[in-house]
Amino acid sequence: MKASQTFISTLKEAPADAEIVSHKLMMRAGMIKRLGAGIYNYMPMGLRVIRKVEAIIREEMNRAGAVELLMPVVQPAELWMETGRFQAYGPELLRVKDRHDRDFVIQPTSEEVITDIARQELRSYKQLPRTFYHVQTKFRDERRPRFGVMRGREFTMKDAYSFDRDKASALKSYDTMYRAYCAIFDRFGLTYRAVAADTGAIGGDASHEFQVIADTGEDAIVYCPTSDYAANIELAEALSLIAERAAPAQAMAKTPTPGKSTCEDVAALLGIPLASTVKSLVLATDEKNEAGDIVKTTVWLLLVRGDHALNEVKAGKLPGLKGGFRFATVAEIEDHFGCKPGYLGPIGLKKPVKVVADRTVANMSDFVCGANEPDFHIAGVNWGRDLPEPDLVADIRNVVVGDPSPDGQGVLAIQRGIEVGHVFYLGTKKYSEPMGATYLDENGKPQPFEMGCYGIGVTRILGAAIEQNHDERGIIWPDAIAPFTVAVCPIGYDRNADVKAAADQLHDELAALGVDVVLDDRGERPGAMFADWELIGVPHRIVVSDRGLKTGTVEVQGRRETAANTVPLAEAVAFVKGRLKA
Amino acid sequence: MKASQTFISTLKEAPADAEIVSHKLMMRAGMIKRLGAGIYNYMPMGLRVIRKVEAIIREEMNRAGAVELLMPVVQPAELWMETGRFQAYGPELLRVKDRHDRDFVIQPTSEEVITDIARQELRSYKQLPRTFYHVQTKFRDERRPRFGVMRGREFTMKDAYSFDRDKASALKSYDTMYRAYCAIFDRFGLTYRAVAADTGAIGGDASHEFQVIADTGEDAIVYCPTSDYAANIELAEALSLIAERAAPAQAMAKTPTPGKSTCEDVAALLGIPLASTVKSLVLATDEKNEAGDIVKTTVWLLLVRGDHALNEVKAGKLPGLKGGFRFATVAEIEDHFGCKPGYLGPIGLKKPVKVVADRTVANMSDFVCGANEPDFHIAGVNWGRDLPEPDLVADIRNVVVGDPSPDGQGVLAIQRGIEVGHVFYLGTKKYSEPMGATYLDENGKPQPFEMGCYGIGVTRILGAAIEQNHDERGIIWPDAIAPFTVAVCPIGYDRNADVKAAADQLHDELAALGVDVVLDDRGERPGAMFADWELIGVPHRIVVSDRGLKTGTVEVQGRRETAANTVPLAEAVAFVKGRLKA
Structure with a gap:
């Protein structure tokens, strides 16, 4: 093609609202043009990249046996009410009423519609397994759209959905999609990592994010350079850093720490390693009756080492917490600990509190924690001797660089990534059961579909590719997706x-x-x-x-x-x- | 491809709501699946056809020098307010508010957005001419969606927009698109006709519809089998069927026609040809003051021959009527004619009425019309002798089969068609002027863009192709667009x-x-x-x-x-x- 036959429009300067390099370069290279907050025109240079990305996705999806169809952008709300998502989805779901005042949504994904298709079209086990996909415009009304195509409101996504007769077959479909995704990202020519991800309320163990590696990425990716372990920070398992608890060597001693309410400040004041301190985090869970009134509140004390950070996703999976938790109020803290936040600890509680110790904390000896008295900490604390063993010992912290890999094959490293794809085993609970989507098995008995869903952010690929591949002169596209x-x-x-x-x-x-x-x-x-x-x-x-x-x-x-x-x-x-x- | 690798789902019976053959066959062949009123899932067999249609369109658009981009589905209302379309567009425009209560529209077309792009990107005459296009999801909230993809609410359209420095150049861009459309429809393998169409309020003379010929089409296409004349019924010019007015041969005579209020009944009663009768249609125009109050109403009598039909589009172009007209109320009719509808005529009016005669009526002699007296008509009426010459003689009727072709090359025939494409010269008034979309000419002076717009209903092509090509066993796709x-x-x-x-x-x-x-x-x-x-x-x-x-x-x-x-x-x-x- 001759350049005069297409439309090239470059800018010397990026607009002021472009915060990250991919956004700046896409604007300067004339790939996108802002129409509204989080809404972009894809100009000819940008659209050429999108088309190449889409073509690779289609080829690999078809090769993997997925069948393309096209579901509408504007979808009747009735289906979304069947799964409860119409009510549960926050303001990110763009809702619209038609001329007859009927409710519709502008689709952010299409689980309901594809499940509606499946319950009509896939009637027998003989028609399974089956994976459908489409490449379609999506809309998510982000509260704060920014970073160009990275967190836009209108975007193009490839979403695929698998329907299987049982979990074993569903996991095979999942694996097929996982391998198709690897083929797709290989062909894009991007450096990426497939990382195990949390399955949230769905449960199960099959969820992977496809992360394009970039220093500017929003996500932390944990991996082991000497094995194939990789997980996102929410999921990556933190082992105990202390193999066995040592015997107490110090006497317990209350120590004045005036104004020192963080572990860092306390360690500096006392001249001890941060790794000798323990951080206290206070959560609360509420039990409600059928009318929805709170009938009982339990307060939880979660303990992580001073140099570690609480992982809320992991905490949310603990017995007693997985029904949902919140951070305790200051009033609740003062009521249970007799002290304001900043000087809290597991010793000398005024009311019953459930104590959860991170695996490392559970093996610490002679540690320092808050004294539950303003401006005081206690040093030389030891489990068993100075306070009862914790109610629960669990992995509740984020891993850090140098932690042992959970597979025992080395130590962990962390890099930044941009999530551009996600494969997810859904099971039956979220869509097929509430929507009554069943097939007839060999015995003529209706069974709910085992489902999986698989997304790739088509337009987001552009931003991620640029974050990974650019220099001071501009973008450096991989061959396969260059305009x-x-x-x-x-x-x-x-x-x-x-x-x-x-x-x-x-x-x-x-x-x-x-x-x-x-x-x-x-x-x-x-x-x-x-x-x-x-x-x-x-x-x-x-x-x-x-x-x-x-x-x-x-x-x-x-x-x-x-x-x-x-x-x-x-x-x-x-x-x-x-x-x-x- | 093996059939097992795609998804085939045929039905013996079409659903009851499918009224026309293309809708029935698309449902039975598993090409589409209804999601809501006028909203369809495109199933794999249907999507394959869409992709072939889109590919042909893209190839020919690119060949014609048009450049593809992609404009969003969800568009900020501000732009639509600049042209007044946000206010003027009826309930067919789907309006939506985002989480911040800002107004958006789900695009039915993209003139505003492309004009916004042009006013930012096309700054100099050196960048002109330029034609952009996109293939994108559209939504029109039809009052009564039906006929499957023929009158759906969500649909795919290819819309192109040309920007030129002057009218001569704009008409060249128009012609390029016209020829590209011919190439596209030729390649589809469909029998079609490009017909001249009305330009409505825009004025100008460049507007063509691309009609796929089918007996079931909603549109009447007028053409001359012995020349290349073709126009839609709204536009096709009706010449006078009487070359010269003959001298009066009969005396005027009031004739009782009890209960005979139509020309057909009167002709039958009197034993005369329908072509000897004249039909009276009464319109009204209102003059308003600045406050919007009606200050003056003018009543119009439009006369067409008994066997002809009024063409409202033509009437709407007459001096005095082009500002907008309505049919007169019964009260206004009785006030001006002293008679209820059914027996009206141009003789014996009680109040001043503007009389417009169709070209044929103006040349009639000895004709029969209403007597402005219930149950009476007048025969032997002659212009000049029995009543003044009409205030205006004009083409105000639909052509009928056998009329002389306006190009003098034969007689007209009429066939049915389905509009699937439209090319339209827009000028400067509708978009570029209200939006201040200008380029700088050689003298550095800003000039509004001369614009054109060009649409093809991608999904509608499927319906039209089937209406034209099917038999009792099913669809017969042309090779080029078969699944x-x-x-x-x-x-x-x-x-x-x-x-x-x-x-x-x-x-x-x-x-x-x-x-x-x-x-x-x-x-x-x-x-x-x-x-x-x-x-x-x-x-x-x-x-x-x-x-x-x-x-x-x-x-x-x-x-x-x-x-x-x-x-x-x-x-x-x-x-x-x-x-x-x-």
Whole structure:
């Protein structure tokens, strides 16, 4: 294609509201154009990338046996009421009434609609397993849309849904999708990690996030460099850092720590390691009667080592807490501990409190904790001797770099990632049972579908790819999803017949080989021309100049290369083709 | 592809709410599935057709130099307020408020958004002309959605918009799109007609509808079989059927016509041709002051020949009526004519009335019209002698079959059509001027863009194609947009190794040639298998049977053919390939 046949519109400066590099570069490269908060026009350069992303997704989904269909953007609320999501979904769900005052939603996902299709179309076990997918516009009314396509309101998602007769088959479907996702992200040419993720209220053990690695990512990814362990921070298991509890060596001693309400301050004051302190976090759970009134409140004290952080997802899975918890109020804390927050600890409680110790804390000796008296801590505390064993010992903290890997194969590292895909085993509870979506088994008995759901944020891929691949000059697209793979940049296209002939020939030969090549016929000066293609991020460039042609050569340069390769004109096509990833 | 890899779900009976054949067949063939009123899931067989339609549209749009982008489904209302469409658009515009109570619309078209893009991106005359397009989900909240995809609420449309510096250039862009549309509909393989259409309030003379010809179409298309004249019924010009007014031959005579209030009844009673009668239609126009109060009402009498029908679009273009008119009330009629409707005429008016005669009526002599007296008509009426010449003579009627063609090249015929595309010259008044969308001309002076808009109803194409191409067994897709081009139907695929080998080979060889072929490996009985593919409308079928293979042959049958062609197995691929439209 010639550049004049498409629409190129680059900017020197990014608009002020663009906070992160991918947003800035997409705006500057003319890939997106803001229409409203979190709502973007996809301009020709951006749409070309989207189409390549979608094509790869479709090929791999089809190869994996998933069947494409298309479900509507505007969906009747009735279906969403069947699963309770119409009521339960927060203001992120865009609700709309039609001219007859009937309720509709602008779909953020399509579980209800696909389950409605399945309950009508998949009547027999003979029709299972079955995975459907679509690539469709979604809308989530984010409270604070930002970061361009990374947290937009309208976006394109590929969502797939599997229907199986039993859990074993569902996990096979899950695995097929997992492998398809790996194939997709491999083909994108992005560095990514599939990490185990929490399954939340669904339970079960099959949930993986596909994270594109980028320092700017919002998510923390835990992995073991010497094994294949990988999980997100919510899920990654923290082992005890102390193999066995040592015998007490110190006497318990109340110590004044005036104004020192954090473990860091206390450790500094006392001149002890932070790892000798214990942090107290107070939660509460409420028991309600049928009328919804609170009939009983239980207060919980969760203890993690001073250098560790509470993991609320893990806490939320503990017996007694998994029905939902909240942080205790100051009044509740003072009532149970006789002290304001900042000096709390497990010793000298005024009312019964459930004490949960992190695995590491449970093995600590001679530790320091709050004295439940303002401006005082207690040192030399020991389980058993100074206070009863904790009610519960559990993994309730985030892992940190250097923790032992749960698979015993090394120590953990942490990197940042951007979640662009998610595969999830749903089971029967969330959609098929409430919607009465069943098939008939061999005995003619109705059984609820075992379901899975699988999403890829198509438009988000663009942002993640750029966060991972850019430099000070602009975007560096992987070959497979670049808006163009090769840019032919002739110097003097409109005034030098030799340059024009060579550039045209290179373009035509590459195009004939199926290479997505653009010929810059806009007549820009070399500097501006090169800057445009570097900003847009085309991975391969061929410069055709009169000077080069005098020696029968052109210059080929990869977007990451600092210098050009001088290549004979006659070999340029083969040279470039050899560099392209299949 | 193997049939087991996609999803085929056919029905014996269409649901009761499917009124027209395309809706019935799309439901029965499992192409669409109703989700709500006018909202459909596109099932795999239907989506395959949509993708082929979209691909052809994209190729031809790109070839014509249009550049694809993608504008959002959810659009901020502010832009729609700039053109006044937010206020003026009726309840068909789906309006929605976000979590911050801001107004949005679910787009029915994208003129405002593209004009917003143009006013930011197209700053100089050097960037013109420019045509953008997108293929995107649209929503129109039809009062009475019906006919499946023909009058749905959510649908896919390709909409293109051209921006030019002046009208001459805009008409060139229009012509380019017109020719691209012809190429698109040619490639679809549908019988269609591009017909001149009314430009409504925009004025100007460039508006064409692309109508797929079908007896069941809602639109009347006027054309001249011996020339290239074609227009829709709203626009088609009606010449006078009487070259010159003859001298009066009869005396005027009031005639009792008790209870005969229609021209047909009067002609029958008096034993005269219907073409000797004149029909009276009474309109009214209101003049308002600045406060919006009616200060003056004018009553109009429009006269068409008894066998003709008033064309309201034409009437709406007359001086004095083009500001908007309404039908007069019975009170206004009695006040001005001294008579109730049914016996009205241009003679003996009680108050001033503007009389408009159709061109044919103006040349009639000795005609019959109402006497403005209940149960009486007047015969032998003549202009000039019995009443003043009309205030205005104009084309205010629909043409009828046999009328002279306006181009003087023959007589007019009428056929039915389904509008699936529309090209429209917009000028500057509707969008670029109200939105302040300007470019700088050679003198650095801002000028409003001359615009055009161009739509194709992607999903509607499916309905129109089926209305035009079906039989009692199902759909008959043209090759180019069929869900599959060829179905290989083996009899005993799962139990006869020779049949399986031959079928696999045919499938693989055709697929290798780029033919979109499906191999039915579902193990259905021949009757059910053939019925499915006939219902789905695959245009070419190859039956592989043990009996045929015994003589080294297979049976190839086109969907419209009544008998199969026995073809040697070795020649079958070439035979089929030779039948396919490029």
